Amino acid sequence: MIEVKGVTKTYGKKQNAFLALEDINFVIPDGASVAIVGKSGSGKSTLMHAMSGLDRPEKGQVVIDGVDILKLKSKAVDRFRSEKIGFIFQSFFVQANESSFDNVSLPLEISNLSVRERKKRVLEALRVVGIDDKEKQKARNLSGGQKQRLAIARAIVNRPKIIFADEPTGNLDSTTGATIEKLLFGLNKQSGSTLVIVTHDEDLAAKCDMRIYIKDGKIDKIVSEEK
Amino acid sequence: MKTIDIIRRAGRSLRHAKARTILTSLAIAVGAFTLTIALAAGQGAREYANTLLTSNIDPQVLAIAKDKSFFEGGKTGPQEYIPGSSTIARPNGALVKRLSQADIDAIAKRSDIVSITPTYAINAQYITRSGQKKYTVDATTYDSGVTQTVIAGSLPALRTSITDDQIALPEAYVSLLGFKSAQDAIGQTVTIHLERTPSVTEDQIQQAIAANNPQAIAALTTKQVKDADYKIVAIVGKSATALAATTSVEISNNSAKALSDFSTSGTDSYHEYTIATASVKPGIDPATVKQDLINQGYGVQTAKDLQGLLFTIVNTLQGIVIGFGILALITSVFGIINTQYISVLERTREIGLMKALGMRGRHVSRLFQFEAAWIGFLGGVIGSIIAVVAGLSLNPWITSTLSLGDGNVLLIFQPVPIILLIIVLMLVAMLAGYFPARKAAKLDPIEALRTE
Structure with a gap:
């Protein structure tokens, strides 16, 4: 369960201060798929950063599994991210020079897993996203869709509780985008991890259990679909 | 993150920028070459002086x-x-x-x-x-x-x-x-x-x-x-x-x-x-x-006093050559600092990603310092190998030109000083990599991952 309570984030100082997030409150149940929807500059990315422990809003709480991550020390936050969070970005951010294997292996190296366990998990993650034949290929030689699959493999390899996806299909053509969407939602259902998608794409948002609309740093509306 | 994994990643990053890595380490290699030659010449001169003394003066x-x-x-x-x-x-x-x-x-x-x-x-x-x-x-x-x-x-x-x-x-x-x-x-x-x-x-x-x-x-x-x-x-x-x-x-x-x-x-x-x-x-x-x-x-x-006198001369000359080697090293240190700064700039996204995935700033910093150490290692190995090969092939010519006598060589290469030299070069390179590494460690992942 993710509880966001009264999160407020300001950029700049004094007269130049800009309120990026203002008193955000909501609760996401475990295993849900959630879309944070808003226009560019609405504060949806800032909200994602705050929820994932990358950014520290000056006010409010982000309680994940009973722990307020905004009160953790930086070392503990890094540990929290490496163990509980997976990230997927619009422009993939795969390391072009590294092989698929080494790209996916990075989060496991960060959390100190043994070489044997790493190998097992990386191969499994590559198989889940369907590019296990590209294990030794350099990431730069993959197509856009394959790169995003690689990024997804990297996000799930640590078996995180929450996966944040920032415009995951934004850089893909609609066919490839559709397969990636299918993959993401399939993983969400199978593994029971929470999926948080940041997007401005209404069609993608419509596929989620819960939609949080952000406008000018405030919650516009929250739509939940009961199943 | 385990040190061995950081070292491996550092080595891979360098392999991906082969030309830059080799050029940077060549600068260090010049210093390593000079220092290896200086150490070998000093050792050779001391042993030669010793041979001179023992064949001319009874130690008792x-x-x-x-x-x-x-x-x-x-x-x-x-x-x-x-x-x-x-x-x-x-x-x-x-x-x-x-x-x-x-x-x-x-x-x-x-x-x-x-x-x-x-x-x-x-x-x-x-x-x-x-x-x-x-x-x-x-x-x-x-x-x-x-x-x-x-x-x-x-x-x-x-x-x-x-x-x-x-x-x-x-x-x-x-x-x-x-x-x-x-x-x-x-x-x-x-x-x-x-x-x-x-x-x-x-x-x-x-x-x-x-x-x-x-x-x-x-x-x-x-x-x-x-x-x-x-x-x-x-x-x-x-x-x-x-x-x-x-x-x-x-x-x-x-x-x-x-x-x-x-x-x-x-x-x-x-x-x-x-x-x-x-x-x-x-x-x-x-x-x-x-x-x-x-x-x-x-x-x-005593015979030792005379030996001491000769050694003082040899050590002074060796000190001068080592001085030049150190000058070359100082130059290469700036080369490393510069290259590593550029490397940090180029890899802003990679650093951002690693930090977003929960990698500690300390480990990011170490990644760049190990890259610098690899450069130092490479430079040290290249420089000392060239020095040893050149020295060993020139030794007979030097011996005959300076009429040192059969069996006497001017350049004596010993493994321990060379290994120590390479270790010192790695430490110097790591020191040079400190500031770029600190810059990398302090990078804000949100800024680094912002898509333009």
Whole structure:
């Protein structure tokens, strides 16, 4: 369960201060798929950063599994991210020079897993996203869709509780985008991890259990679909 | 994150930027090359100096002078007059006291001294043998503590002198004295001729005048001569590592004393010696004997002191070359700092991603420092390998050009200093990588991952 309570984030100082997030409150149940929807500059990315422990809003709480991550020390936050969070970005951010294997292996190296366990998990993650034949290929030689699959493999390899996806299909053509969407939602259902998608794409948002609309740093509306 | 994984990732990043990595490490390689050569040359020069000394000076030998100031060039300026002591002027104008026969006898009595040999002043006129021309000659005492290159005949074992009727000749005299070969000369007799102006006492002159004997008066002023015959025991060749003595004929201590006594009899140099060499009993540290003699007022130097002097020169020269190597290293340090800063800028996203995935700033910093260390390692290995290959292939040429003698090489490469050098270079490179690494560690992942 993710509880966001009264999160407020300001950029700049004094007269130049800009309120990026203002008193955000909501609760996401475990295993849900959630879309944070808003226009560019609405504060949806800032909200994602705050929820994932990358950014520290000056006010409010982000309680994940009973722990307020905004009160953790930086070392503990890094540990929290490496163990509980997976990230997927619009422009993939795969390391072009590294092989698929080494790209996916990075989060496991960060959390100190043994070489044997790493190998097992990386191969499994590559198989889940369907590019296990590209294990030794350099990431730069993959197509856009394959790169995003690689990024997804990297996000799930640590078996995180929450996966944040920032415009995951934004850089893909609609066919490839559709397969990636299918993959993401399939993983969400199978593994029971929470999926948080940041997007401005209404069609993608419509596929989620819960939609949080952000406008000018405030919650516009929250739509939940009961199943 | 485990250090080994960081090191692996650092190595991979460098492989992906091969040209840049190699160029940066070449800068370090220049420093490594210079330092490796400097270390090898220093080692070689020290070992060569050591070879020179051990083939010229017995380590158990002490050089003893009357006066401590002897080894500092002598005292300049007026000194207190001590009756019965004699002084000698040194080339720099300084006066030093000389050892008397009593000093020699006193030192010879010591239980820790095997033998003491003053440097005898022998004013030999010429050397010759029957039916041959006369040639000038310099006679010295046979040094039993040094191994000489024997061309023909044989010399006794170390620390054993030749007998009083024997002589060792340098090679040059073989043909001069009309021998067919060096072998031919062995066992033959040569003659050393000495002359002296007689010293005459007042009584002798008065007696001669009183006797009114012109022959006696003439006899008083006639030069006195001495011909000493010796059997050739060995012909000594010029050794590449010999410092001197190749032009002197060598005779035993007693013979030299006899000739010197004849030459100096009646002069103020009679039984007065500038310097003496004493041989310390094997097993006794010459340094302790030296200290004891210095306490008694003598000036003493051991073979080690001389070695120390030579080493000081070698070390100074080596220091200069090392200085140049360090200059090259300092230049390469800026090269590394620059390259690593560019690398951090280029890999902003990668750093951002790693931090977003929960990698500690400390580990990001280490990643860049290890990359710098790899560059240092590579530079060190390239530089030292080139130095070793170049050095080993040039060694024979250097040896022949500088006539160091067979078996002596100027550049001696030792693995331990080279390994230490590479480790030091890695540390220097890591130090250079510190600032770029800190920049990487402080990068804000949100800023780094912002899509433009």
